[in-house]
Amino acid sequence: MQIMSNENAHSETDLRAEGVRVTRQRLAILHVLREASDHPRAEDILTRARLQDPSVSQATVYRTLAMLEKAGTVLRNEFDGAGARYELADRHHHDHLIDLDTGVVVEFQSPRIEQLQAEIAAELGYEIEWHRLELYGRKAT
Ligand SMILES: [Zn+2]
Structure with missing residues (x-):
């Protein structure tokens, strides 16, 4: 099992290529x-974006996130139904x-889990196109 670090670089050029x-x-x-x-919420994105460019509005953030999600650039997670991140x-x-506390x-990322999911799908006669796995927990004391 591997804990992920956040590395990525979606360039302006990539976006232009996608017609955005x-x-x-x-x-x-x-x-x-x-x-x-930290998988920010739209409000957090607004606050942070305004530090760079005070002209960013709430409407722009919501519109842009919806557009980027549609373009496949951004993933929207609905953890525990407490709003999109x-x-x-x-x-x-x-x-x-x-x-759950914080x-x-x-x-x-767990190769064992990936493998197990593929096996389960195969047993049921499927190939997995994509999946979403969320664990909810509290720090063990
Ligand atoms: Zn993530």
Whole structure:
């Protein structure tokens, strides 16, 4: 099992190639996502983006996140139904463990789990296209 670190770089050029119009506000939002390792909520993204570019509005953040999600650049996670949390999509596959006391999201990758899921799907006559695994827990005392 491997705990993931946050490395990624979705460039402006990639976005242009995907037909996304790159504006200063959108770049500020992307920069926030690139720097973030905490799966921020839209409100957090707004606060951080405004530090770079005070002209970023709440509407811009919501519109941009929806657009980036549609373009496949951003992943929207609905952990525990407590509101969406975002991360860039161009990263190695990983699963999430959510700390129920703090809301901290830990990323991990387990070849054993990946293998087991593939085996289960195969037994049921399927090939997995994608999956989402979330663990919810509290720090053991
Ligand atoms: Zn993640």
